[in-house]
Amino acid sequence: MILAGRDGVSLIDAGYPADSALVVDSIRISGYDPSELKRIFITHGHVDHVGGVPEILKRYPEVDVLVAASEIANVQGPDREQVTFTDIGGRVASLRVIRWLSFAVASGGLARVRVPSARAFTAADFQNRGLRPVCAPGHTEGSTAYELLGTEALVTGDAIITHHATQPSRWEARPRMIPAYFTSDPDRAFVSAQALPRARLILPGHGPAVRRVGNQWVPLTRKRLT
Numbered sequence: 001m002i003l004a005g006r007d008g009v010s011l012i013d014a015g016y017p018a019d020s021a022l023v024v025d026s027i028r029i030s031g032y033d034p035s036e037l038k039r040i041f042i043t044h045g046h047v048d049h050v051g052g053v054p055e056i057l058k059r060y061p062e063v064d065v066l067v068a069a070s071e072i073a074n075v076q077g078p079d080r081e082q083v084t085f086t087d088i089g090g091r092v093a094s095l096r097v098i099r100w101l102s103f104a105v106a107s108g109g110l111a112r113v114r115v116p117s118a119r120a121f122t123a124a125d126f127q128n129r130g131l132r133p134v135c136a137p138g139h140t141e142g143s144t145a146y147e148l149l150g151t152e153a154l155v156t157g158d159a160i161i162t163h164h165a166t167q168p169s170r171w172e173a174r175p176r177m178i179p180a181y182f183t184s185d186p187d188r189a190f191v192s193a194q195a196l197p198r199a200r201l202i203l204p205g206h207g208p209a210v211r212r213v214g215n216q217w218v219p220l221t222r223k224r225l226t
Contacts, residue, residue, distance in 0.1 A: 001155050001203060002030050003148075005129060008038035012146055012155050013205065014052035017108030023052050024059070039064040041131070042118070043157025044140040045074025046082055049205060051108055053115050068135065069120035071142025078112035081140045087181045091166075100165040134196060138189025139178065147197055154199035158182070159192055162207030162219075173208045174217040 001012035009032050014023050027034045037060055043049055045067070057063060067075045074080040091097045126132060134145040136159035146155040162173040164182075177193060180186040200212045201220075210217040 002027055002032075003129075003131065004030070004032055004036075007129075009034075009036045010038060010129070010131075011040045013043055013049040013157065014040055014056060015107075016048050016104070017051035017055065017111050017113065019107065020052035020055035023056065034060065037063055039066055039125070041121070041133075041146060042067040042071065042075055043145065043155070043159075043205060044143040045071055045077070045080045046140065046158070047080075047109050047111060047113050048104065048107070049157065050075055050077075050115055051111060051113050053118075054113060057115070057117065064125075065115055065118040066121040066125055067118050068133065068142035068144045070137070071140060071144065072118060072120055074140055074142065075115050075118040077114040081184045083182045089181075091181070094166070096166050096168070103165070136189075136192040136196060138185045138187070138192045139183045141184065143189070143192070145196055147199070151201070152199050153201035153203060154197060155203045156196070156205065158205045159189065159196065160202060161204045162202065162210050162217075164206045172217075173210050173219045175202050175204075175210065178206065 003010040009027060024034045027037060040053060040063060042065065053065060088097065130149045132147040132149055134147055136143045136145045139158045143157060143159050145157060145159050158178050160175045161178045162175060163171060164178055166179055177190060183189050201209065203209045208219040210219050
């Protein structure tokens with residue numbers, strides 16, 4: 001997620017380790033110079049969300065990495081709350097899970113990512129930025145969603161997703177929980193998801209963005225976005 005304001009460009013999350021160049025290119029394609037990147041807000045410390053940060057920091061070391069205080073250890077690493085092969089267990093027999101796992105490994109999902117410069121955000125980090133953090137613990141200890149003020153849009157990380165590669169492709173995109181084995185405390189995560197602000201636009205960590213139209217959720221295509 002790329003956000004731009006008078007004081008530069010912000011990101012929310014940065015993908016897998018293999019995604020760092022794509023993230024930087026995305027800033028450029030959006031019409032900004034990557035040198036304008038000032039900060040990266042983190043939803044949670046899983047490798048598919050923070051993996052791209054170290055390479056970005058090598059190129060732009062002044063970028064601030066901001067995270068909920070309760071998620072600092074997960075982001076700084078190298079140890080973190082993260083799905084393991086034991087958690088996956090017999091599900092590895094599923095072709096969908098095998099495909100996801102192959103992609104995750106190829107993308108650097110087994111890397112021991114460290115972001116030692118990450119710090120806990122404060123209220124001052126959100127002043128005049130149209131962004132509000134929403135605590136959503138459960139997926140990880142300090143999982144955080146971000147509300148885009150004045151837009152009825154919510155960046156959910158993995159607190160809510162719309163589809164995951166391990167789920168059947170026939171499932172329509174709509175707000176749902178990520179499979180429980182990816183989550184540290186599924187019961188707590190469900191309570192957090194129920195308490196999130198009611199949004200018209202969900203921007204998830206997995207699956208397409210969806211827009212609420214009446215009682216239905218409609219996936220956003222490029223045509224709809226423009």
